[in-house]
Amino acid sequence: MRGQLTMLTPIELLAAGTRIFVAVVAVVLIYQVITGAIVSRGLLTDKEAPGTFSPVRFQLLVFTIIAAGQFLLSADLSQTKDASLPGINDELLYLLAGSQGIYLTGKGNSVFGLAQSIKFLR
Structure with missing residues (x-):
């Protein structure tokens, strides 16, 4: 028959709603x-030397975004298997x-100095 509709299962409907919600939040x-509206000035600058780029803050931001994206992707893919959260790689x-x-x-290091930072890690 032409124009036959198929019903979505509750898990498929929930997965589609989750994808839409995450996309809307990202946009x-x-x-x-x-x-x-969200102030990002100074997000990647060094607090000790104002106006200079901080590679430490940049790598933290990048790896956090990568980890969150990977988890969301694996959570989306796990919706086809069962209704549990995915494991973390x-x-x-x-x-x-x-x-x-x-x-x-x-x-x-910036707060306590290099010697105190190393001593704290031991």
């Missing part, structure tokens, strides 16, 4: 950053933990 956040977890460690070491 709204990007729009607010572009228009200045071990390599991604190590990468994110290393990124956080680099940021915290840099933060400790």
